[in-house]
Amino acid sequence: MSIPVYEIYALKYGGPYNRPAAIVRWLQDMDQTTTVNYYIFAIVGGDGPIIVDCGCSPKLAEERKLGNYVNPGEVLKRINIDIGSVKHVVVSHIHFDHVSGIELFPSAKFYVQEKEYNFWIKNPIAQRRPFLLPTDPAANAFLKKLEGTERLSLIRGKKKILPGIELMIAPGHTLGLQVTAVNTAKGTAIVGSDVAHTFFSYETDIPSSYIMDMVSWVKSYDKVRAKASSPDLLFPGHDIKLMENFPRVAEDITRLA
Numbered sequence: 001m002s003i004p005v006y007e008i009y010a011l012k013y014g015g016p017y018n019r020p021a022a023i024v025r026w027l028q029d030m031d032q033t034t035t036v037n038y039y040i041f042a043i044v045g046g047d048g049p050i051i052v053d054c055g056c057s058p059k060l061a062e063e064r065k066l067g068n069y070v071n072p073g074e075v076l077k078r079i080n081i082d083i084g085s086v087k088h089v090v091v092s093h094i095h096f097d098h099v100s101g102i103e104l105f106p107s108a109k110f111y112v113q114e115k116e117y118n119f120w121i122k123n124p125i126a127q128r129r130p131f132l133l134p135t136d137p138a139a140n141a142f143l144k145k146l147e148g149t150e151r152l153s154l155i156r157g158k159k160k161i162l163p164g165i166e167l168m169i170a171p172g173h174t175l176g177l178q179v180t181a182v183n184t185a186k187g188t189a190i191v192g193s194d195v196a197h198t199f200f201s202y203e204t205d206i207p208s209s210y211i212m213d214m215v216s217w218v219k220s221y222d223k224v225r226a227k228a229s230s231p232d233l234l235f236p237g238h239d240i241k242l243m244e245n246f247p248r249v250a251e252d253i254t255r256l257a
């Protein structure tokens with residue numbers, strides 16, 4: 001059986017947001033600002049679509065006053081994906097902007113690294129204030145309810161979840177962040193989520209300021225670079241260039257590969 005060739009789409013559901021540049025370029029350019037977007041990603045082909053990340057729930061988006069927020073279900077509709085029938089959702093890591101919308105996917109199986117799950121859902125340290133800042137308690141409670149059911153797949157390190165779709169742990173930003181390696185027409189591409197918030201990190205080795213383990217983070221760059229067929233197939237989690245430098249297929253949606 002031949003391995004399916006997939007297409008990858010970036011879908012903006014929030015932003016643009018102005019941020020201090022030092023947040024996405026670790027302790028660099030303290031006096032400058034930068035702009036980021038919030039995204040989910042759709043991998044289309046084979047038995048897909050496979051969606052990477054859930055976006056934010058409407059309730060939390062309102063609480064956190066996310067400007068230009070669009071319900072991820074509405075964004076997916078623009079490329080004819082019905083959120084109600086999505087079967088596969090990769091949760092890159094358990095921060096609100098990536099997991100809060102989990103309940104918007106009623107038919108999906110969620111793939112989460114076991115290490116990530118154990119920290120955010122089971123470790124009491126995750127209830128301390130620095131870790132609560134990027135947390136959506138409702139999403140975490142929902143994940144906890146799914147444990148032991150067939151809707152939650154806890155991954156240990158590396159796993160092919162479908163032909164041409166492989167998950168790999170790439171810690172640093174969080175303890176169990178995972179990237180998705182995808183077979184595309186151009187070779188293996190990495191939907192990296194926040195292993196790099198912007199292309200700058202892949203280009204320079206300098207991560208964002210949101211660090212849980214810096215040593216692991218640098219090793220994760222080596223790991224994903226070795227996995228991608230070329231450097232231009234490494235896609236970050238929040239860069240506005242994902243909208244600007246790729247062909248637009250619908251409002252706030254581009255095709256990356």
Ligand SMILES: [Zn+2]
Binds near residue numbers: 097098194237238
């Ligand atoms: Zn993020």
